[in-house]
Structure formats: C-alpha cells, structure tokens
Amino acid sequence: MTLRGRFIPERALALFLDVDGTLLELAASPDAVRVPAALRNTLELASHRENGALALVSGRSLEDLDRLFAPSRFPACGQHGFERRDAEGHVTRAEVDHQVLEPVSGQLRARIHTRASLVLERKTTALALHYRRAPHLQVEAREMMESAAAALEPHFQLRTGKCVYELTPSCCSIRAAIESFMSEAPFAGRTPVFVGDDDTDEEGFDAVNALGGYSIRVGRQARSAARFQFATVSGVIAWLRERNTSMRRQPAGRLARQL
Numbered sequence: 001m002t003l004r005g006r007f008i009p010e011r012a013l014a015l016f017l018d019v020d021g022t023l024l025e026l027a028a029s030p031d032a033v034r035v036p037a038a039l040r041n042t043l044e045l046a047s048h049r050e051n052g053a054l055a056l057v058s059g060r061s062l063e064d065l066d067r068l069f070a071p072s073r074f075p076a077c078g079q080h081g082f083e084r085r086d087a088e089g090h091v092t093r094a095e096v097d098h099q100v101l102e103p104v105s106g107q108l109r110a111r112i113h114t115r116a117s118l119v120l121e122r123k124t125t126a127l128a129l130h131y132r133r134a135p136h137l138q139v140e141a142r143e144m145m146e147s148a149a150a151a152l153e154p155h156f157q158l159r160t161g162k163c164v165y166e167l168t169p170s171c172c173s174i175r176a177a178i179e180s181f182m183s184e185a186p187f188a189g190r191t192p193v194f195v196g197d198d199d200t201d202e203e204g205f206d207a208v209n210a211l212g213g214y215s216i217r218v219g220r221q222a223r224s225a226a227r228f229q230f231a232t233v234s235g236v237i238a239w240l241r242e243r244n245t246s247m248r249r250q251p252a253g254r255l256a257r258q259l
C-alpha cells in the first residue's frame with residue numbers, strides 16, 4: 001500500500017538516522033562524501049522539533065561524524081555500536097582489544113596492494129573493505145574478509161553492507177545502542193523511528209519493531225525486517241523537511257510505501 005505525506009501520525013518521535021546511503025548518497029570512498037549545509041539545517045530543525053531526540057546511527061566513528069556534520073554535534077552511535085554519545089554529550093565505548101586487528105590489517109593491505117580499486121578502511125575497532133570502485137572484485141573481497149573473520153572469531157564478526165565487507169566487534173550492536181537511547185531522556189517515552197539502507201541496519205529495524213516503532217529501509221530489498229520503504233535518499237530528506245513544516249501545513253507528496 002502506498003502512503004502519502006506525513007505517514008507517521010505520532011507527533012513525539014525518537015529519530016534514529018543512518019548516514020551513508022540514507023542521509024547521504026554513497027560515494028566511491030568514505031572520505032569522498034560531503035554534507036550540504038541544507039542537510040545540516042534540516043537535521044537541526046528536526047532535532048529541535050523532537051526536543052533533541054534525534055541520533056545519527058553509523059558505521060563511521062563519532063570523530064568522523066562530527067567532522068562531516070560540523071559545527072553540528074548530534075547524539076550518535078558510531079562504529080556499529082562500539083561507541084555512543086548521549087544527548088548530554090557523554091561518550092561510552094565498549095571494551096575491545098583492537099590491537100588484535102593489526103596482523104589482519106597488515107595481511108589485507110598486502111593482498112590488495114596491487115588492487116588500487118579496493119579500499120581498506122581502518123577504524124578504531126573495525127576493518128572495512130570497500131569494493132564500490134570495482135564491483136567485479138566482490139567475490140575476491142568477500143573471500144579475503146571471510147578468511148580474516150575466521151582468524152578473529154569469536155571476538156569479531158563479518159558484516160555485509162553496500163559494496164563493503166566489514167569486521168566489527170561481536171559484543172557491539174546497533175540494537176543495543178538504540179535500546180540504550182530509548183531508556184533515557186529525551187528519547188524515552190517517544191515512538192522510535194529508524195531509517196537505514198543496508199543489511200548492517202537490520203538489527204536496528206528489529207529493535208524499533210520490538211519497541212512498537214517504525215522501521216524504514218531506503219531502496220528496494222527482497223527481504224528486510226523494515227516495514228516501510230523510501231525509494232531514495234532524496235525521499236528521506238523530503239520527509240524530514242515535510243515534518244519540519246507539518247505544524248504549519250498538511251504535507252503532500254508520495255514519499256514512502258508500506259512493505
């Protein structure tokens with residue numbers, strides 16, 4: 001069933017928004033994206049409207065998110081749940097021995113040395129191998145990361161995203177981060193909404209579904225826990241802008257459909 005306009009009737013929402021592929025179009029490499037001033041303004045207005053109950057949920061680090069969205073600083077979950085900043089600005093991080101990634105990181109860099117189109121991104125406690133520049137190398141990229149994951153089990157797990165394979169700590173999850181946000185002000189007591197775009201966001205969809213909220217996936221996907229869908233990134237932004245002005249007018253336009 002196709003839904004129109006402000007399809008979420010509740011006025012008090014807790015917004016959880018993925019970044020790459022949801023608020024920003026995907027780029028050839030993680031450092032190639034830019035945040036338009038208009039998007040920052042839209043997010044600031046949305047946060048103000050929800051009394052601060054807006055958090056960014058990303059595989060990026062908090063430092064990277066702050067660099068992208070500067071001067072704005074939103075509550076956020078970084079590196080797939082490894083680190084979280086609450087609405088008061090307090091940061092908590094899981095206890096993870098990231099030094100165990102060093103040998104694996106060195107081995108992967110050696111293997112992709114002659115494959116300039118593959119990009120290995122080292123985060124604080126994660127390794128991401130991007131193949132967006134070379135989709136024909138997907139199988140090889142997966143095999144390399146599966147081999148690396150086997151060496152790090154059970155402490156790290158392999159996640160699959162859009163044109164990326166990522167090794168992340170098994171003890172961390174987006175679901176746990178969302179549940180933590182929802183237990184504290186200003187998120188507590190509100191209806192949660194999570195918008196994401198790939199398989200790494202599925203646990204976030206599960207979390208808000210269990211909390212009676214709205215799970216929304218960007219783009220088509222045959223199987224997903226998300227119950228609603230935006231076709232494009234621009235659809236997400238249009239929905240946020242329409243909610244920002246919903247106090248003054250009844251929004252229009254076909255933005256999302258129920259799955």
